[in-house]
Amino acid sequence: xxxxxxxxxxxIHLDDxxxxxxxxSTWKITGYGREHASGDSITPLEALAAARAVIDKLETNxxxxxxxxxxxxxxxxxxxxxxxxxxxxxxxxxxxxEELDCVDFYPNGASDPIFSGHFISxxxxxxxxxxxxx
Numbered sequence: 001x002x003x004x005x006x007x008x009x010x011x012i013h014l015d016d017x018x019x020x021x022x023x024x025s026t027w028k029i030t031g032y033g034r035e036h037a038s039g040d041s042i043t044p045l046e047a048l049a050a051a052r053a054v055i056d057k058l059e060t061n062x063x064x065x066x067x068x069x070x071x072x073x074x075x076x077x078x079x080x081x082x083x084x085x086x087x088x089x090x091x092x093x094x095x096x097x098e099e100l101d102c103v104d105f106y107p108n109g110a111s112d113p114i115f116s117g118h119f120i121s122x123x124x125x126x127x128x129x130x131x132x133x134x
Contacts, residue, residue: 005048008059010036012051014044027051029058032065067124067131073101080105080127088131 003014010031017023024040027047037054041047058064063083069091071078077092087108094102094116103120104113105127114130117123 003044007052008055010055010058012048012055014047014051016044029054065124067128069103069120069124072103072120082131088127 001016005012005014010029013028013030015026015028017025024042025044025047026038026040027050028038029036029051036058037051039047039050039054041050062068062070063081063085066083068081068083069078070081072091077090079087080089080091081087089105089107089110091103091105094100094104094113096102100118102116102118103123105115105123106113115123115126117126
């Protein structure tokens with residue numbers, strides 16, 4: 001019987017063995033709009049452990065998203081870095097709207113922000129589109 005479990009913001013999908021010829025439990029990790037990894041294990045418990053180990057490794061990668069706000073939200077400002085490790089600018093909490101956790105994005109060399117937002121995923125998507133169109 002198929003099984004799903006949420007772990008650290010991702011969903012682990014476990015499937016029963018396909019047949020006697022393929023007696024392995026299949027696992028897959030999805031999250032943030034895409035599939036991240038998959039594999040086979042001898043038992044469902046081993047499949048779950050393997051999937052959790054992959055998620056733990058994914059979570060240690062500071063550049064796991066297309067656009068990453070390094071230090072957010074624990075620091076007041078930081079670099080904006082692509083998944084490839086390219087620093088494309090900096091972010092900081094908007095001093096006027098700081099109580100709303102509004103964040104400004106400054107491209108490299110800019111003295112004024114070109115994007116501001118309260119919803120970080122939407123802000124990062126705007127930055128990603130801007131960067132891809134450059």
